[in-house]
Amino acid sequence: MIGRVVLPLALAVLGACSPQPRSASYFEAHQDEAEEVAAACRTGAHRGLECVNAQAGVGAAKRDARMDAYRKGF
DSSP states (O other): OHHHHHHHHHHHHHHHHHHOOHHHHHHOOOOHHHHHHHHHHTTTSOHHHHHHHHHHHHHHHHHHHHHHHHHHHH
């Protein structure tokens, strides 16, 4: 009976302590951090929504760089 109460309570407390994942727009603006997190995600050292957001931030920055190069061609 106690295990049924203690385990969910412990998980809830641990979950409340973890910080919110940084957004894709944050990683787009902070490319150094985005590259670090994306590299850690590839090795499995980092997991979760922040991995998705870091990849999205890296992709958006690369897209913007391609568009800038394209615009300079005209």
